[in-house]
Amino acid sequence: MKGSVFVVMFVLLLLTACDSVSGGVKDLEGVPGVDPDKAETVNNVDGYPNITLLCTHGLAFGTTTREAQAAVFRVPELDVPWCGATPR
Numbered sequence: 001m002k003g004s005v006f007v008v009m010f011v012l013l014l015l016t017a018c019d020s021v022s023g024g025v026k027d028l029e030g031v032p033g034v035d036p037d038k039a040e041t042v043n044n045v046d047g048y049p050n051i052t053l054l055c056t057h058g059l060a061f062g063t064t065t066r067e068a069q070a071a072v073f074r075v076p077e078l079d080v081p082w083c084g085a086t087p088r
Contacts, residue, residue: 034056036054036055036056037054037055037056037057037058037083038054038055038082038083039052039053039054039055040052040053040054041053041065044064050064050065050066051063051064052064052065053075053078053082055078055082055083055084058079058083058084058085058086059074059076059079059083059085060074060075060076060077060078060079060082060083061073061074061075062074062075
């Protein structure tokens with residue numbers, strides 16, 4: 001009896017973990033993605049092209065393609081000169 005309860009709990013735990021992983025890569029369902037207005041990928045200090053700068057709606061962002069350190073961050077210094085935003 002205890003063995004069956006353990007197996008059921010283990011299966012439910014696996015199903016929950018799989019659902020959270022697959023759901024974690026979907027940001028918003030039903031929202032279409034669009035390409036940035038401008039994008040440029042540059043080499044990192046290790047020689048691999050894994051830093052990307054992009055502009056969308058006049059705002060500059062930076063991102064990396066490395067899975068362990070994936071992040072998107074604002075680069076407001078590039079809004080005007082690189083993205084062509086109107087100075088405020």
